Amino acid sequence: MRVKRLLVMLMALVLVPLVSHAADVKLFTSSTQMLWYQDLLSDEGKREVQEYLRVNVTKLDKEGKLNIYGYGRANKVLSSPSEDLQGRLYYLYVDYRDAFKEHLDLRAGRTYVNSAALSGTVDGLYADVKNLGPVGVTLFGGRHVIFDDKRDVGTRGDALTGMSVYLDTVKNTHVEVSYGRKYGDTDVTRESVGLDFSTTPHQMVNVYGRMKYDTFAETYNEMLFGAKMAPLKDLTLRGEYYRSYPTFDSVSIYSIFSVEKYEEKSITAEYEFSKNYRASVKYAKENFDSDADADVFEIGFVAKPIKDLTLNASYEKRSGYAGQLSGLRFYGEYKISKAAILAGMDYDDFRREISREGTAKKFWAGVNYEFSKLISAVLRVEDNVNFTYDNGYQGYVAVQINY
Amino acid sequence: MIINKAFKIAVLSTAFLLVLVCLSFARTDHRDYRNSKLDECQDCHSGSGVMSNHGAFFVKEHRLLAQKGGSNCADCHQQSFCTDCHKGGNIDADLTRSLSRRGETMPRTHRSDFISIHSIKAADNPQTCSRCHEANFCSDCHGKTRQKGSMRIKSHRPAGTGSQIYSWNSDHAAEVRRNLQSCESCHPDADVCVKCHSSGKQNPHPRNWRDISKRYKNESNGRTCRKCHITY
Numbered sequence: 001m002r003v004k005r006l007l008v009m010l011m012a013l014v015l016v017p018l019v020s021h022a023a024d025v026k027l028f029t030s031s032t033q034m035l036w037y038q039d040l041l042s043d044e045g046k047r048e049v050q051e052y053l054r055v056n057v058t059k060l061d062k063e064g065k066l067n068i069y070g071y072g073r074a075n076k077v078l079s080s081p082s083e084d085l086q087g088r089l090y091y092l093y094v095d096y097r098d099a100f101k102e103h104l105d106l107r108a109g110r111t112y113v114n115s116a117a118l119s120g121t122v123d124g125l126y127a128d129v130k131n132l133g134p135v136g137v138t139l140f141g142g143r144h145v146i147f148d149d150k151r152d153v154g155t156r157g158d159a160l161t162g163m164s165v166y167l168d169t170v171k172n173t174h175v176e177v178s179y180g181r182k183y184g185d186t187d188v189t190r191e192s193v194g195l196d197f198s199t200t201p202h203q204m205v206n207v208y209g210r211m212k213y214d215t216f217a218e219t220y221n222e223m224l225f226g227a228k229m230a231p232l233k234d235l236t237l238r239g240e241y242y243r244s245y246p247t248f249d250s251v252s253i254y255s256i257f258s259v260e261k262y263e264e265k266s267i268t269a270e271y272e273f274s275k276n277y278r279a280s281v282k283y284a285k286e287n288f289d290s291d292a293d294a295d296v297f298e299i300g301f302v303a304k305p306i307k308d309l310t311l312n313a314s315y316e317k318r319s320g321y322a323g324q325l326s327g328l329r330f331y332g333e334y335k336i337s338k339a340a341i342l343a344g345m346d347y348d349d350f351r352r353e354i355s356r357e358g359t360a361k362k363f364w365a366g367v368n369y370e371f372s373k374l375i376s377a378v379l380r381v382e383d384n385v386n387f388t389y390d391n392g393y394q395g396y397v398a399v400q401i402n403y
Numbered sequence: 404m405i406i407n408k409a410f411k412i413a414v415l416s417t418a419f420l421l422v423l424v425c426l427s428f429a430r431t432d433h434r435d436y437r438n439s440k441l442d443e444c445q446d447c448h449s450g451s452g453v454m455s456n457h458g459a460f461f462v463k464e465h466r467l468l469a470q471k472g473g474s475n476c477a478d479c480h481q482q483s484f485c486t487d488c489h490k491g492g493n494i495d496a497d498l499t500r501s502l503s504r505r506g507e508t509m510p511r512t513h514r515s516d517f518i519s520i521h522s523i524k525a526a527d528n529p530q531t532c533s534r535c536h537e538a539n540f541c542s543d544c545h546g547k548t549r550q551k552g553s554m555r556i557k558s559h560r561p562a563g564t565g566s567q568i569y570s571w572n573s574d575h576a577a578e579v580r581r582n583l584q585s586c587e588s589c590h591p592d593a594d595v596c597v598k599c600h601s602s603g604k605q606n607p608h609p610r611n612w613r614d615i616s617k618r619y620k621n622e623s624n625g626r627t628c629r630k631c632h633i634t635y
Binding site for chain 1: 474490514522540584596610614615626
């Protein structure tokens with residue numbers, strides 16, 4: 001019933017232009033997908049059909065300020081006939097940009113809201129009061145939508161509310177204080193205050209940071225300070241310090257336990273040899289407490305040796321607490337006329353502490369063929385050779401319609 | 404008196420200049436550039452005083468930018484661009500992304516055989532997982548597979564070969580403090596913790612518990628406390 005309601009809502013959006021003389025369905029995207037995959041828990045291969053629909057209804061008013069956006073999915077597991085048709089409505093909201101001169105943006109309906117203090121999907125309202133000189137204020141609130149196992153769940157008592165005040169003091173400097181509250185079954189389960197800052201005093205230097213304070217646990221849940229520098233035109237360097245301290249919802253028994261903080265210090269470098277060749281490298285030192293730490297190295301390379309060919313390669317090596325990982329990843333993309341062909345592989349050698357160890361390989365290939373600007377077809381196949389499967393095949397085929 | 408007056412003039416002048424600068428600053432609307440390629444960004448941004456982004460580590464970096472008030476992500480991206488990674492979805496049929504055991508497409512950060520590797524990757528900042536997954540996402544698997552031999556956990560080993568009884572070792576306190584979220588994945592109600600810790604012999608609370616306990620008690624109406632303390 002719920003899924004039918006979801007589909008009716010999205011289809012109704014398509015009909016909005018008929019009753020609004022100026023409206024225009026600017027972009028309508030449908031993706032019909034047939035998937036086959038391995039479910040480790042039930043130890044069986046599954047087949048599933050998924051129908052995605054995304055509708056953008058624009059130009060509802062003369063100035064093009066009023067728009068409606070919707071996105072949802074219905075799915076049915078074919079290999080388990082007893083399972084019902086399921087569905088998710090990711091978002092469906094009215095967007096009113098510059099509702100009051102250039103000072104107010106509004107979103108009403110189901111929408112994703114984002115702030116340093118709290119983020120999530122709500123059935124509610126989001127307002128951005130902007131351009132008040134150097135100051136802006138955002139406000140949001142509504143029922144908290146929780147996506148779980150291909151459905152959306154959550155009771156009427158689950159809610160998110162929050163606000164932020166931001167200050168663009170001088171060009172390229174942003175300071176923001178945000179506050180958020182999460183409710184579970186009408187109890188306040190989280191309350192956070194976030195502080196963000198970012199400044200670019202010189203075009204070669206950017207300094208930024210974030211602090212998120214949990215008012216229940218009376219501790220900083222997250223803390224991040226970083227600096228980004230571009231000493232040469234094609235070289236970007238970054239240093240970061242990150243600290244987190246896990247906190248839990250007030251109604252969770254885990255909120256009463258003592259925990260250790262996690263710390264990470266990292267440095268990265270990105271270099272562009274030319275427009276077609278780029279390299280990146282990262283080192284991170286992780287600390288779990290005085291007796292446990294880990295080192296993580298990453299290196300990546302992107303190359304476009306000829307027109308329409310892109311190659312990506314990366315290597316990651318981790319050693320220390322929780323386990324060792326040595327992983328290589330490679331993938332490439334080549335465009336021939338109306339077809340885009342992609343293929344890649346992952347190779348991971350891992351050692352978990354005391355338990356599982358071994359190698360895991362993943363080989364995949366896919367093609368996206370554009371019959372016309374309106375219709376295209378996609379095929380992806382993947383083979384997994386790992387601890388669980390000698391050959392675990394999975395993939396999907398899709399028909400895309402973009403109108 | 405004169406110093407006081409000079410100070411007031413200086414403050415007012417600075418405030419006036421600050422407002423003037425802010426009013427003269429207008430954020431560029433990027434909607435006209437949404438179809439541009441990333442390597443074309445520098446055509447405008449080079450020398451503009453804005454550091455380039457969308458680089459090799461942007462997956463990790465984007466959170467700060469996206470959560471800013473007045474962020475301009477929506478100038479180029481639809482919300483589905485966010486939800487397809489964070490909430491599971493694949494309307495644009497991204498060929499580089501793999502399927503999970505539930506038939507959901509996973510972000511590229513999930514390497515090959517992620518079921519085997521996830522315990523290592525989850526240790527690299529334990530909070531990363533909870534940005535997309537609810538706690539019951541873990542218990543959905545762990546709650547059902549805890550009896551399988553390959554799911555051994557450092558701090559609790561089977562008492563004997565094939566035994567379904569687990570013996571604790573001295574590591575468990577340190578392990579719990581480092582990654583308490585992983586305990587929640589198998590024991591959502593902490594029933595096994597309460598068995599020992601409710602006796603009062605081992606205090607599990609953090610150091611500032613006296614300062615913060617009242618708030619927790621009030622907000623949970625004492626439900627959390629009563630799991631161990633019957634008098635609450």
